[in-house]
Amino acid sequence: MGATPALRRGRGRRPAEEVRAEVLAAAARLLIAEGMRAVTFERIAHAAGASKTTLYKWWPSPAALAAEAYYRESETLLSFPDTGDLHADLVAQMTAFLGLLTHGGAAGPVSELIGAAQTDRDLGETWSRVYGLPRRELARRRLRSAQRQGELPADADVDIMIDQLWGACYHRLLVLKVPLDDLDVERLVTAAIRGAGGSTRPLATS
Amino acid sequence: MGATPALRRGRGRRPAEEVRAEVLAAAARLLIAEGMRAVTFERIAHAAGASKTTLYKWWPSPAALAAEAYYRESETLLSFPDTGDLHADLVAQMTAFLGLLTHGGAAGPVSELIGAAQTDRDLGETWSRVYGLPRRELARRRLRSAQRQGELPADADVDIMIDQLWGACYHRLLVLKVPLDDLDVERLVTAAIRGAGGSTRPLATS
Numbered sequence: 001m002g003a004t005p006a007l008r009r010g011r012g013r014r015p016a017e018e019v020r021a022e023v024l025a026a027a028a029r030l031l032i033a034e035g036m037r038a039v040t041f042e043r044i045a046h047a048a049g050a051s052k053t054t055l056y057k058w059w060p061s062p063a064a065l066a067a068e069a070y071y072r073e074s075e076t077l078l079s080f081p082d083t084g085d086l087h088a089d090l091v092a093q094m095t096a097f098l099g100l101l102t103h104g105g106a107a108g109p110v111s112e113l114i115g116a117a118q119t120d121r122d123l124g125e126t127w128s129r130v131y132g133l134p135r136r137e138l139a140r141r142r143l144r145s146a147q148r149q150g151e152l153p154a155d156a157d158v159d160i161m162i163d164q165l166w167g168a169c170y171h172r173l174l175v176l177k178v179p180l181d182d183l184d185v186e187r188l189v190t191a192a193i194r195g196a197g198g199s200t201r202p203l204a205t206s
Numbered sequence: 207m208g209a210t211p212a213l214r215r216g217r218g219r220r221p222a223e224e225v226r227a228e229v230l231a232a233a234a235r236l237l238i239a240e241g242m243r244a245v246t247f248e249r250i251a252h253a254a255g256a257s258k259t260t261l262y263k264w265w266p267s268p269a270a271l272a273a274e275a276y277y278r279e280s281e282t283l284l285s286f287p288d289t290g291d292l293h294a295d296l297v298a299q300m301t302a303f304l305g306l307l308t309h310g311g312a313a314g315p316v317s318e319l320i321g322a323a324q325t326d327r328d329l330g331e332t333w334s335r336v337y338g339l340p341r342r343e344l345a346r347r348r349l350r351s352a353q354r355q356g357e358l359p360a361d362a363d364v365d366i367m368i369d370q371l372w373g374a375c376y377h378r379l380l381v382l383k384v385p386l387d388d389l390d391v392e393r394l395v396t397a398a399i400r401g402a403g404g405s406t407r408p409l410a411t412s
Binding site: 111115163169 | 242317318320321322323324325330333339342363366367368369370372373374375376377381382383384389390393394396397398399401402403
């Protein structure tokens, strides 16, 4: 079952889950490397050694496939550590997130994807369902864990914290369109935790 | 000079500034009422009683015109009060901003415009230059005034505050795609001011 797509082609059927995983990986690679323009069923099917018919059956559009692919591809990198130090864990996660966008080359393709989600109603619904809301849920879990551990007050509004943290990044990326490298993640995390009434390290003097 | 475009047409030239203002007003009306699809040079020229040639001369694209129109049209509504009470002034400004997006019907059209700015490089540059950065500059002035008045520490990072406040709104609008009505502006403003080390009213218990 571990053969590459090229070797497998024409040698019988792969399990659907395996094909699905390869299609998602191929779509993510194309999205990050070449942007939304490269994300077509034709090219993804070719890259994954799958049939276009299968892709049409599983996803309503190439962009919907790209949204799910980006979620899957970034899932491990963007996972939330829980070392019991909320500040350090958020800085680590957000540094990974910003690194994916900048050095990882995802800023352009992800902007395009979110951009397309604003004009295409179906894609907007899909993007929210397969990326936006699931990622918010993961962040909520980490912040609620901090509430249980006493690092955040029980009545802290975790959704507002999430909007302040990742919203800050998207604000620079999508609305201001300024470089993300200038964003001081330490200060951003400190401000969000302190704003929610949590305990933080003292602000570094810059 | 106060005649309506329909009456003026064919009765000699209006000053360029007057034409420009009417074109911007017409573009903003079309954008908010019918979305980006309605924003064409043809329809704007007709609505403003101007020639399409003039529009082509002044703006590189209908979307670039729409971005400038949205800035102009919202300038008064989104101005920053400075009563000496930063919390109240930010709540007032952000309530106006969120009201424009929700009751004012701007959420859809503005999402479309920002969405288009992610795929069209020229529009992205224009959007940032005529909307994103000028609005950030206005917010900076209000926050710096609060620093001078002692409501915010002198070393507060005003750009991070701006990302946290308006970024929170755009995060819900563009990335999560959830209703903006659920955003508790009082808490958001309190969290941003407290996060920056400023003095705030106590958090209302909900």
